[in-house]
Amino acid sequence: MKPVRIGILGLGTVGSGTVNVLSRNGKEIARRAGREIKVVQASARDLKKERACPTKDIKITQDPFAIVNNPEIDVVIELIGGYDLAKELVLKAIENGKHVVTANKALIAVHGNEIFQAAQNKGVMVAFEAAVAGGIPIIKAIREGLSGNSIEWLAGIINGTGNYILTEMRDAGRDFSDVLAEAQKLGYAEADPTFDVEGVDAAHKLTILAAIAFGIPLQFDKAYMEGISKITESDVEYAQAFGYRIKHLGIARRTEQGVELRVHPTLVPERRLIANVDGVMNAVLVKGDAVGPTLYYGAGAGAEPTASAVVADIVDVVRTLTTDPNNRVPHLAFQPDALSDLPILKMEDVETSYYLRMQVIDKPGVMADVTRILSARNISIEAMLQKESAISPKASEKKSGDTASVIILTHRIKEKNMNAAITEIEALATIKGDVMRIRIEQLNKEWD
Ligand code: NDP
Ligand code: HSE
Numbered sequence: 001m002k003p004v005r006i007g008i009l010g011l012g013t014v015g016s017g018t019v020n021v022l023s024r025n026g027k028e029i030a031r032r033a034g035r036e037i038k039v040v041q042a043s044a045r046d047l048k049k050e051r052a053c054p055t056k057d058i059k060i061t062q063d064p065f066a067i068v069n070n071p072e073i074d075v076v077i078e079l080i081g082g083y084d085l086a087k088e089l090v091l092k093a094i095e096n097g098k099h100v101v102t103a104n105k106a107l108i109a110v111h112g113n114e115i116f117q118a119a120q121n122k123g124v125m126v127a128f129e130a131a132v133a134g135g136i137p138i139i140k141a142i143r144e145g146l147s148g149n150s151i152e153w154l155a156g157i158i159n160g161t162g163n164y165i166l167t168e169m170r171d172a173g174r175d176f177s178d179v180l181a182e183a184q185k186l187g188y189a190e191a192d193p194t195f196d197v198e199g200v201d202a203a204h205k206l207t208i209l210a211a212i213a214f215g216i217p218l219q220f221d222k223a224y225m226e227g228i229s230k231i232t233e234s235d236v237e238y239a240q241a242f243g244y245r246i247k248h249l250g251i252a253r254r255t256e257q258g259v260e261l262r263v264h265p266t267l268v269p270e271r272r273l274i275a276n277v278d279g280v281m282n283a284v285l286v287k288g289d290a291v292g293p294t295l296y297y298g299a300g301a302g303a304e305p306t307a308s309a310v311v312a313d314i315v316d317v318v319r320t321l322t323t324d325p326n327n328r329v330p331h332l333a334f335q336p337d338a339l340s341d342l343p344i345l346k347m348e349d350v351e352t353s354y355y356l357r358m359q360v361i362d363k364p365g366v367m368a369d370v371t372r373i374l375s376a377r378n379i380s381i382e383a384m385l386q387k388e389s390a391i392s393p394k395a396s397e398k399k400s401g402d403t404a405s406v407i408i409l410t411h412r413i414k415e416k417n418m419n420a421a422i423t424e425i426e427a428l429a430t431i432k433g434d435v436m437r438i439r440i441e442q443l444n445k446e447w448d
Helices: 013-024 026-033 065-069 084-095 105-122 136-145 160-174 176-185 200-214 231-242 303-319 364-374 416-424
Strands: 002-008 037-043 059-061 076-080 098-100 151-159 244-254 261-268 281-288 292-299 350-361 381-390 403-410 431-440
Touching: 002 013, 002 065, 002 200, 013 026, 013 037, 013 084, 013 303, 013 350, 026 037, 026 084, 026 303, 026 350, 037 065, 037 303, 037 350, 059 065, 065 084, 076 084, 076 303, 084 098, 084 105, 098 105, 098 303, 105 200, 136 151, 136 200, 136 281, 136 292, 136 364, 151 200, 160 231, 160 244, 160 281, 231 350, 231 381, 231 431, 350 364, 364 381, 364 403, 364 416, 416 431
Parallel strands: 002 037, 002 076, 037 059, 076 098, 261 431
Antiparallel strands: 151 244, 151 281, 244 261, 281 292, 350 403, 350 431, 381 403
């Protein structure tokens, strides 16, 4: 049988990793797929740049449209990234009747509904396993392995760069920007690294996970997102003092009122497995009604871990080349005409516990003001810690402007009550600067 001919758009970190995995494991992959898989053409911006993979049998072009319009190519692999060009190329490939594999979560989260509709009309596949959690086969696990369950919630560390930064800050006391620069060098970070540190990348991935978990359309614009850029070393230490770790989590949860879709730093009890997922590793906890909690763990970024998922998608596409399009696994797990219109909750209606850190002027009555404000909003305190700044002076030596850090852990309360309380606390003359707020989740079995 003739080999399946592949065209790769983008020969950077993931593109080169994909060529390397296909050439190293080619024979075994062909035994799995039933056909030989051959990369015949690839595109890149800079033809002079040295590539991290063998390219002697690949025709390299600067024009990615030459690939999507090449009648010799059966499957297009989109590894350029970004929204507009990638969308144009993918839609063109689909129009030309080609199957598409992509690692581009931004593309799927924002334009996926339109792309899947176009693919449906043309009877071609668009596979995107590498778009979420790098090498972890989480899309397959939820879409196929858990298809007998009603998924109740999922929570994941789904940005490798962010987790790498938080881990290095905690374990080695390293500076945020140094670690980010290293993650960029290692090929983990997005072309625009603010996507990693401000939660955009994780929100893209969460949008995709929520769609396949709950059978809802992709709704990136309704995701709440907050990054890790405001977390300080002190927050990491204080969280530890209370028995928690700070992890940047994507959480999607079905409630009676609608779907929670939120990405933010979260205090997680340190005894949970997910709290111990460090470095560039990702993990996703999925709770199904039948199976209970399940945990998926692996490398969340990097050339070959991501290539592992890209190649698995290529194998899936090759295996299904002869399958009736109506009998394939649906793009978003649920049949396209059976998606539900469950509302996405506004963040102010979500309920969590909180870690609050504030800088207070160290004088009598300050804490009474803070606790009065919290109690007026029905916010009850679980634990409190006061840390004098630098070396604590004796009471007799205290000056009127001395400040102390106060850390408060609260019980669960709606976000809107907490927002109102924080606004009131920040307005107190005895509070310096903003109140740092990090949400807390226990992520235990009982969280239904
Ligand atoms: P890179 O920046 O390493 O590679 C991008 C490739 O696309 C390069 O070959 C580049 O050419 C080419 N390219 C970029 N812009 C253009 C353009 N405007 N026109 C034509 N070609 C262009 O990115 P990655 O490999 O890291 O990421 C690719 C995709 O995979 C992204 O969607 C990313 O989000 C996703 N992803 C990345 C992971 C990772 O660990 N890196 C993990 C999971 C997903 P040139 O080399 O000449 O500059
Ligand atoms: N920039 C992404 C991350 C790549 O760090 O997780 C993998 O999607």
